[in-house]
Structures are given as C-alpha cells and as structure tokens.
Amino acid sequence: MKKILIALLAVATLSVAPMAIAADAPAVGSKDECLLSSKNCKDQVDSIQQRMKKIHTEIKKGKKVYSAEELKKLEQKLKEANEILKSLEKPGR
C-alpha cells in the first residue's frame, strides 16, 4: 500500500515539472519574444484597455455565444474595468 502511494506521488510530482518548464522556455527554433520585446511573457497580464477591448469583443458576440446571465456578468466586468480606469485618472489632490 505504502509503495503504491509513494509511486503515485512520484508520478504526480514528475508530471507537473515538465509543464512548468514547457511554459517558461520558447519552442526549439523559435525566438524568445518575452526577452526580445516583452511579448508573450509567461506572467503577462492585460492592461485595463486590453481587458476592456476583450470584454467588448465578447459582449458583441451576443446571445449566439453567451447566455443572458453570462452577458450580464461580462457587462459587470466592463463596468468594473471602467471604474478602475476612472479612479486612476480621477482629478484632484
């Protein structure tokens, strides 16, 4: 029983490691766009403007793709992003 468990844990551990390595390194023969021009970095996150553009694009797909509830959720996220931008640019001291 103990041996089986240890073997299972070992397999689980080993199976995670290659995924992490794969995400960090560019494919053989391709350029590292992250080092070269800060693109496609592993930890890259969207700017608010990119985020708003993406949400807009999804909302435009409408009811063919999203349910009414999901569209409402997307609109809420767009409102949130707008509020963050407004707060950052708010005039005053």
Next chain:
Amino acid sequence: MKSSKVMAALVTMGLAAAVAAPAMALENQFSGAFTSFYDLSNYSAVGNFGGTSNAEGLAKNAKTENYFVQRVRLGYTAKASDDVKLVTKFEFDYNYWGNSSYTVGGGKGGALGADTINMETKNLYFDLNFPKIVNTKIGMQGYNDAFKGIIFDADMAGILLAHEYDNASVTAGFFRFGDFNKTTIGRNTHDMFSLDGKYSVTKDLKVGAAYYYIADNRTNSTFNKGTLTGYTENGDKIYGLDSTTTTTTNDTKVHTLGLNAETTVGILTVNGFALAQFGDIGTVNNTQKAKGFAFNVGAKMPLAGGTARSEFLYAAGGKNALYVPASAGGTEGGGFYDAEMIILNRDKNATSIDNALVYDSNNFNQGLIMGSLGYDYTFTSKLTGSANAGFAAVAKDNSTLGAHKTNYLGTEINCEANYKVMPTVTLGARAGYVFLGDYFKNSPKFDNPYDVKLLAKFAF
C-alpha cells in the same frame, strides 16, 4: 494508527488541498497611471490649495512660473472571486520637480537624490457581494454625491451597501469623516449617512433622488498666544503663562436632499439636479440655519461631426451658501469638472498644485453662478481636440474678502489637443486664459491669468 493509514490520510488531505486550491486562488489585478506635465503660467502655484480668497494666485505684474509636475497612482486588486475582492490604490506625487529630497511628506522628494517617504494611501477597502444581491464596500473608498460632486467628492472611510434592481439601484452608506476626541473615541465625531436611489423610467429617462445627513460633533481646541517670552533651540516661539486654550464643540447637523435626472430627446441629452439643505451649522450655542440650495442643467448633442456641450450651475451664496464638508486638507467638495475650465474652476489635470478662482461650490460663502459651452472633436482615431468658454460670478459678494466692484469673476477660454500614441499612452497640450471680471477691478488691479500645460500620460 498504522503508518499506511497515516499515509493514506496525508495523501487524502493533499489531494483535497490540491483540488481546493484553484477555488481559493487569487486573481491579481494591477493597474496604474503616470501623469507628468510642464506648466507655464502667471497664475501662481505657490502654496495653492484653494487659498483664502478668490484672488489667491493672482497678482499685479504677475511673474511667469514654469515647473514640472509628476504623479503616479498604483492600484492592486486581489479577487478571490467575482464576489470577494480587496481594492487598494496608492499615490506618489512630486508637487514639482526640484522641491525637496531626503525628507518625509506627500508631494515632496522631487529634488536631487529623491529618497523621500511620499506614499499616499488613497483607497483600501473590502468589496463583498453577500448575500449575492447586496454589494458591500467596507473601508477607505472614493465616494461622491449624486449632484456632480459639488457637496462632496473625496476618499472616505465607511460602509456602503448597494443593490441593483432591473431598472433601478439603491445605495445606503455610513462614513466617518473625523473623530478627533483623544479621550473617548467615537463620542465627538464627524459622520455622514447617505441614501441614493436611481430609477430608469424608460431607456431615455433616468431619475434619481439622494439624501445625505452630515453631523459634526467634534471638539476644537484653539491656542490663544500670550506674551512671547523666548525661543527654543529649534527656533520655535515660547509663549508666556498668559496663553490660553479655548475649546468649542461643533453642533452641525446638515440634511442635503435633492433630485437628479437625465433624458435624451432626439439628438439632445439633458441632465441636471436641484438640491436644498436644512438643519444647523456652527458650534454649541452658536448655530445658524443651514439654508443652502443649488441647481444645475447640463446638455450635449452631436454637432458638425463633434459633440457640443453646455453646463449651467447656480449655487446660492450668503445665508444660503452651501455647506460643504471640510478636512485637514480644506474643502472636500468637488471642483465641478463638467464645465471643463482650467482657471475659473479646478483643472481636471491639476494634481497636488490645484487652485482656481472658484475652488468649490461654497466659494467662501459667496456661491456661484456659472455657465460654459464646449465642443469636442475627433480628428482621427488618435487625435482629439476640445475648446471651451465659460463665465463665472459670485451669487452674493462676501465683503469680508475685500471690496469688489461687481459680482462678475471673469470669462475663460481654453482649448486642448490629445494624441493617443497607443491605447495606454496619451500626449496632450492644454491652454487657458481668463479675462478677469470687475469683481477684481479694485486696487490692486490683477493681471489676467493664463496657464499652459504640456502633458504625458500613461494608464494601464
């Protein structure tokens, strides 16, 4: 317990944790904004945060000042889910480059060497949807009134509850503006209770009502200097035993009640509000009735490929002047930014150097009558421009501020152009000029003020 059972239990716990982890994972949202501008102006920026009169910053034979200003805001939001998040926002200002270094204080540190503690905490609040239909914000948050911010528009600590219906929304809040009692915390406070509702009657008509109750019960200590008897080794003055300290207690209870609306008729969109205040303002045994009132109408419509805008605001003066809450930093009323003025009202681009002929709607108990016209035009997807003209007068002259020929403060013209280098980066220029009115025409005669800004902005 057998070791195999212990192992099995550990593995089970590990698997459970592994499964649970994604649900507990945080979404980290970083945001920020950088603003810097070069300012060229004869409207003096020295020590200006509204000043002590409308004439603050004006001068005869006014010298031209030029300086660079810088502001960075950083935000971090930790989202455990769509219903649970922590929102933070911090600010780092240099009032102007070269002002000081190796020191402590907001707006300082712009000189050689930097090394200054100048971080300002703007917002720290917990945002929770629980139960699902109620949004609760707890902590230091930005909040403004439903009247274009002319009563209050500031960061404040409190609890705000919000609920949205299909065609309506309601918010209710409690905010603690101040509590300076050093012996019994919570006894002599400056608090606000708010209730704000909005209802969409149709797609083109929205109406709202808001009520704010502000109670100020704080104690104030005033040191009355006696005879000057000497100096400390740091150069501070020492006063004699004939010095006294007077303590008074505020007794202000102001109710603000108002309506707002927005409607679209054809191509014209009109919005506006009307508000009135009642209650008492002052200190114990020395109060006067709060009788402030104000109204506003704003409009905009497409015109010749652009958008034409207009604003009119009347805020009463004298005994009917608006009560606007204040803090250690002065008034916390907003700057009526909708009029898009640079010098008549506070400039939307101003950061820590922030002055105007009319700083808030109380306006040294004189109130305000102002109107503006503006036009926005999009030349290309990257280049936009605006032009504005506005006038302002006090509703009732306050003679304690000096003798004035008339109530007319002046007329402003301004224009701006902005170029979007990319979605996150904007380069811009804005310039304004004010023809001072007869309010300022008694001796000394001030020069007409102007201000030019060249701006660089990055928001992400």
